[in-house]
Amino acid sequence: MSSTFCYSKSLTFINLTNFNAPKLWQMIHTFRECPSLTSIDFSNFRAPKLRTLQNAFYQCTSLKSVNLSSVESDDFFTLLDTFYDCHSIEYIYLPKTTSKKDMSISNTFANCYSLTSIDLSNYNGRSIPDRAFKGCTNLSYIDISSFNNTEGNLFKDLPKTGEIILNKRAYNDIKDQIPEDWKIVLIK
Numbered sequence: 267m268s269s270t271f272c273y274s275k276s277l278t279f280i281n282l283t284n285f286n287a288p289k290l291w292q293m294i295h296t297f298r299e300c301p302s303l304t305s306i307d308f309s310n311f312r313a314p315k316l317r318t319l320q321n322a323f324y325q326c327t328s329l330k331s332v333n334l335s336s337v338e339s340d341d342f343f344t345l346l347d348t349f350y351d352c353h354s355i356e357y358i359y360l361p362k363t364t365s366k367k368d369m370s371i372s373n374t375f376a377n378c379y380s381l382t383s384i385d386l387s388n389y390n391g392r393s394i395p396d397r398a399f400k401g402c403t404n405l406s407y408i409d410i411s412s413f414n415n416t417e418g419n420l421f422k423d424l425p426k427t428g429e430i431i432l433n434k435r436a437y438n439d440i441k442d443q444i445p446e447d448w449k450i451v452l453i454k
Contacts, residue, residue, distance in 0.1 A: 267290060267292070267293045267296045268296065269294070269296065269298070270296050271296060271300060272295045272297070272299065272300075276302055277300050277302060278302050278304055280297075280303070280306050280307070281306075281307045282306060282308050283309045283310060283311075284309070284310045284311075285308075285311045285312065286312045287311075287316075288313075288314060288315065289315060290315060291316060291318075292318045292320070293318065293322045294321055295321045295324065296319075296322045296323075297324075297326055298321050298324040298325065299324065299325045299326070301326070301327050303328060305329070305331065308332070308333055308334050308336065309333075311334065311336055311337050313337055313361075314338060314339055314340060315339065315340070316337060316339040316341070316361065317344060318344035318346075319334075319348045320346045320348065321347045321350070323348060324347055324348070324350050324351065325350065325351040326349075326352050326355075327352065327354060329355050330356055330357075331355060331356055331358070332349070332355065332357075332358050332359070334360055335362065337362065338363070340364050340365060341363070341365050342363035342365055343363070343365050343367040343369050344369075345360075345371045346370050346371070346372055346373065347372070347373045349374060351376070351378075352377075355378050355380055355381055356381060357382075358378075358381065360385075360388070360389075365390070366390055368392050369386070369389040369390060369391040371391070371394060371395070372395045373395075373397045375399055376397055376398070376399070376400040376401055378405070379401065379403055379404060381402055381405050382405060382406055383405070383406070384399075384408055386412065387409045387411045387412050388412070389412055389413075390412055393413065393415050393416060393417055394417070396416065396420055399423065399424060400422070400423055401423050402424060403423055403424070405428070406424070406425050406427060407430075408420075408429075408431070409431040410431070410436060411431045411436075414435045415439040416436065416439055416443075419443050420440060420443060421443050421445055424445075427447040429448065429449040429450075430444065430448055430449070432451075432452065433452070433453055437450065
């Protein structure tokens with residue numbers, strides 16, 4: 267599905283309900299720069315071999331939400347630039363995975379101004395780059411409990427209040443960065 271709907275300027279909605287793709291392993295640039303796209307229905311979307319959503323929704327500036335929670339993959343591990351410049355996106359529900367590989371999330375949510383929460387607890391990862399949340403000015407709930415450390419200042423562009431869930435190792439790495447009015451939830 268690489269570049270399938272890429273640059274479709276007038277595409278507003280697509281229904282991928284009950285889509286079954288047992289051999290699909292990448293969705294690179296699939297909906298890239300579809301500025302009119304507001305919603306996609308991924309209900310019962312099946313792709314057990316899906317590995318990457320790299321640039322999949324890149325600059326879909328009108329996209330309101332993406333729910334990939336019904337997608338289960340044994341090998342999912344790449345979210346590079348996936349939602350970059352999705353200014354209108356408010357909700358993102360990511361695929362479930364059993365992969366033990368380190369998740370790549372550089373620039374994944376950069377400039378998602380309307381995004382208010384993100385849960386990455388289902389993913390393994392050594393580190394979260396500061397660019398992952400660059401420009402996320404309304405992101406006030408973050409669960410990074412499965413990641414061990416961060417690169418740079420995650421909170422540079424985030425609001426002054428919020429809640430973060432993280433493990434003790436990651437907390438020790440970023441405790442000096444967390445704004446005073448953020449609630450901190452530590453897990454083992």
